Amino acid sequence: MHRVIIDTDPGQDDAFALLLALASPEIEVLGVTTVAGNVSVTQTADNARRILELAGHGDVKVFAGAERPILRPARPVPEIHGATGIDGWDWAPAKKGAEAKHAVDWMVETLLREPSGDVSLIALAPQTNLALALCRAPAIAGRIKRIVFMGGGYFEGGNMTPAAEYNILVDPEAAAIVLNSGVDIVATPLDCTHSAPAPVGWSAELEALGSDVGRACGGMMRFFEQYGNRKYGTPSRPLHDAIAVGALLWPDLFEGKRCPVDIECAGRLTTGMTVVDWLRQTGQKDNCLWLRHCTDPVELYRRMREELARLPKT
Ligand code: BDR
Ligand code: CA
Numbered sequence: 633m634h635r636v637i638i639d640t641d642p643g644q645d646d647a648f649a650l651l652l653a654l655a656s657p658e659i660e661v662l663g664v665t666t667v668a669g670n671v672s673v674t675q676t677a678d679n680a681r682r683i684l685e686l687a688g689h690g691d692v693k694v695f696a697g698a699e700r701p702i703l704r705p706a707r708p709v710p711e712i713h714g715a716t717g718i719d720g721w722d723w724a725p726a727k728k729g730a731e732a733k734h735a736v737d738w739m740v741e742t743l744l745r746e747p748s749g750d751v752s753l754i755a756l757a758p759q760t761n762l763a764l765a766l767c768r769a770p771a772i773a774g775r776i777k778r779i780v781f782m783g784g785g786y787f788e789g790g791n792m793t794p795a796a797e798y799n800i801l802v803d804p805e806a807a808a809i810v811l812n813s814g815v816d817i818v819a820t821p822l823d824c825t826h827s828a829p830a831p832v833g834w835s836a837e838l839e840a841l842g843s844d845v846g847r848a849c850g851g852m853m854r855f856f857e858q859y860g861n862r863k864y865g866t867p868s869r870p871l872h873d874a875i876a877v878g879a880l881l882w883p884d885l886f887e888g889k890r891c892p893v894d895i896e897c898a899g900r901l902t903t904g905m906t907v908v909d910w911l912r913q914t915g916q917k918d919n920c921l922w923l924r925h926c927t928d929p930v931e932l933y934r935r936m937r938e939e940l941a942r943l944p945k946t
Contacts, residue, residue, distance in 0.1 A: 634880060635660045635750055637739060639697075640873070641669025641757035642679040644852040647718050648874035648936075649756055649782075650680065651845060654687045655939040656881060661689070662742060662751065665735035667697045668706040669757040669802060671717035676757075679718050681726035686848060688944040690727065697735030697761040701803035709798070712859050720855030721848040739765045743772040754880065755781035755810070756873040758799050763806035766813050778816045782876035783807065784893075784906030785822030787924065796904030797822050800895060804904045808895040817920040819893065820876040821906060824886065828875055828926035829868045830857075831933050838937065845943040871936075878932050879923055885932050888923035892916035 636659055640646045653659045664684065666676035677696035684692050700706045713719065731738070739761065743751060753776060755762055766773055783799035784807075790796040800807045811817065830853065831837070839850035853871075860869035879886050892909040894916070896902045908922055926932055 633658060633660060634752055635662060635746070636752050636754050637662050637665060637742065638754045639665045639667060639757060639761050640680060641667055641671070641676045642683060642718050643670040643713055643756070643873065644718055644720060644856040645871045645873040646756050647679070647683050647852055648849065648871045649754070649877045650683050651687055651849065651943060652874050652877045652936055652939055653754065654684070654689045654692070655942045658881060661692050663693045663695060663738060665695045665697050665739055665761050667735070667757050667761045668699050668701070669799070670713045671708050671710070672706070673697060673699050675717055677730040678726055679716065681728060681730065682718070682723045685724070685727060686845060694730045695733055695735035695738045696730045698764060701758055701760050702763060702805045704803065707802045714855060718852060720852035723848070735761050736764045736768060740769040740772060743775050744769065748775040749777050751776065752778045752780065752880070754877060755779055755783070756876060758802035759783070759806040759810045760803045763803070763809035766809055773813045773815050776815045778818060779810065780818045780820065780876055780880045781810070782820045782825070782873045784819055786906055786908035786910065786922070788822040788826050790904070791822060793904065795896070795899070795902040797906070800906055801904030804895050804897045808897055811893055811895060811919055818879060819920050819922050820879050821922065824879070824888070824923040824926055825870040825872040825875045828929035828932055829866060829870045831930065832867045834868065834933060838940070841941050843943065843945040845940060849940060874936060875926065875932070878936060882932070882935060885926055885928050886923045887925045887927055888921050890918040890921050892918055893920040893922060
């Protein structure tokens with residue numbers, strides 16, 4: 633059983649990740665924290681509420697966090713995710729808002745209250761909230777079981793610049809704090825997610841689930857693929873953030889190596905690059921399990937669809 637806090641910026645692929653985590657009997661979602669990323673933090677919090685309510689998990693609380701990265705301006709990407717961040721489905725308005733408490737406060741309190749080594753963080757967005765929590769209460773580092781994040785790319789390069797992936801580029805200083813925190817980390821970078829594009833025509837398979845969740849997923853997938861397929865010339869796209877949840881649930885489907893990883897925060901051309909010491913040439917300590925491949929993407933998406941089918945039919 634994985635007890636998790638999900639830090640996210642929905643985002644269609646974040647929405648899939650949340651739905652997958654909520655559907656899985658092996659994951660207990662203690663709460664959802666949101667951050668400025670794909671869209672503003674107000675919008676990511678509202679999106680998270682809509683997603684939880686669609687999944688029949690309106691009882692899970694949402695906490696809005698940082699409005700911008702630590703040293704840099706926010707960098708929303710409506711050209712990728714649409715004006716709402718979760719375009720592709722006609723979402724019902726959320727019945728409830730985010731909690732009044734700040735995400736960083738709630739994260740710190742929760743990690744200090746729950747048994748040490750029990751709670752993992754799934755980080756699917758710029759890592760501002762995590763970094764602020766680690767600075768605010770460094771003692772949480774020794775209590776977090778594991779951080780599984782989606783971000784970075786080494787063998788694949790970046791998706792926002794030749795060197796940098798979105799989540800790391802937006803707040804490289806935050807990612808550097810997280811990677812140097814001493815917490816056990818599993819990275820799901822572009823190297824891994826690009827090895828696992830969704831099956832062509834997956835939208836129709838999701839719609840065939842016959843539920844609103846299935847229809848919402850089908851619509852979001854179609855929207856998400858439009859931009860990506862045009863940019864990459866591919867027939868389908870990987871659901872990056874959902875793959876990170878898949879990596880937590882099904883390590884048998886992934887290959888990687890523990891090695892030292894650090895972040896370039898000041899490069900002329902490479903700001904936001906995840907510098908992976910794959911050959912262990914720096915003498916630095918291994919701080920991260922870097923997932924390089926998904927070994928069976930067909931099986932990965934089959935399992936995801938099977939999990940999504942557990943969510944309510946309405
Ligand atoms: C990451 O960037 C965001 O736009 C996605 O939601 C995902 O977290 C992929 O590079
Ligand atoms: Ca995301």
